[in-house]
Amino acid sequence: MTSSLTGNEWPSLRVDEWEPTRQALHMWTQIVGKVRLAHAPLVNHWWQVPLYVSSRGLSTSSIPVDTRVFDMEFDFIDHILSVRVSDGGADSMDLRDKSVAQFYDEMLAMLGRLGVAVRISTRPNEVDPAIPFAEDQRTGYDPAAAGAFWRQLVQADRVINQFRSRFAGKVSPVHFFWGSFDLACSRFSGRLAPRHPGGAPNCGDWVMVEGYSHELSSCGFWPGGGDEGAFYSYVYPEPDGYADFTGRPDGAFYDTALRQYLLPYETARAAPDPDQCVLDFLEFTYGAAADLAGWDRKALEIDPNRWPNRFGYSPPEA
Template structure:
């Protein structure tokens, strides 16, 4: 039984390292890009590509409501029943199971459903933010063994991270992003802005137009997020500043297990440190706050104007 007043970390699930479920992870990543591209094609452009992400839902990941001339719609990954669900305003939903589908099968099933619901959409059929050689969605016919338990655990972790990120987000009254899931790199992120413009981003992201990165990083920012392991090797939290101010990488960051990873130019904190902590929320909030302060102090942000003083 939980002791009154003592944080309970049992709802922070243990996550496998990517090598334990790499096949499922890679495939769901590509599925999410298909759904994300559908949202991209049907949404008006919002600064910093805020019109393209997915969002954590009570059952998985969702596009949220997408406006459409024939009637708005929503697409959701249900990681409880392991189905993809397409809902259109004022009509019944259509779904199909996710178990062991190839990327090609998923692509065709999804677009066929949209056609049947009079939401005709065509997307650029090549994955983004992944290095070549890479196979277009319709041609990727490799079958997989879908690890339902692993993806369910990952989603449960997202629900906890999302909750803490929202709490962190609430302490900033300057421009701040929603907490959203970017399907390009398959990560949950939240970003604060100083209000000043930034130097032109150098681009160079695999299979991603440089102008996308230039627009996304048009203003100074401090960003934090969570990923399943890509880029590091195990599930981890990250934090970085753009442009990175002098002194940022040498700041004092909490908890002590956090470190600056030169290869990525980011601070990292392994997920297991948070999930195993006696107070996971506080441990993660310490990481988010101290990395933000490192960016804001060394970058000379106007913290007096940007930070919320009200106690909620």
């Protein structure tokens, strides 16, 4: 595995060089995500289940349990999984030299010591084959690779949040979905969508029906789709002409198999201004979806710099 940083902290990480770590992290995030799923009340589009980019890794944010709350965080600086409970309890486990089965067993034991009762589905979702966690002996966690991936997420999360701030309509947080193992943010037109056909491996169709109940334009970062991962964007339902919409930024392309636009991460990383490269891609793909599907853009979009020099806030110079 090779990992390097450019001066602006956009790390290079080739997908084919960290596959064992990628697979391990995917399963580990599913295990932790299922703990959150088991305790948090349902929120539209499954917004109660994702993880979030933090200053050290990926966090669940607060999870309710009886009259307490707790959180769990993958720390990719010290390479531990930490748990903190509102009654003052805390514990952690090292991520190095662990199989998926060992991680599963040790995490459940750690929560048990803290008085957090857990009962989760023991198989992963949206992957094939779906090896039960307690039987999965795959190993291969590389701290350098995990750290580089987290720094990719930091950059993607930061820029996608800038994009998110330009929308006044219903818009999701920027969150990490452990099923598909990607960072995602969705904008909504306000209209209902046709029933989603489902079809994700080892995942009930009803899961996708809930996730895609309303018309949306979704974007994010996925550690696939390019040599170093890719930014993506798609719309559901997809309007006619979306794949061929004119004006696409350099380096972006429509993947007919995935039915989404991709911008290779390495294209953004190598650009003179990576932030602007990604923002141009996100604005193009959203604009194509909104224009072709007839969204009320005037009502839905907003200037994030609308309150300059008030309440102690000063926007960056244009």
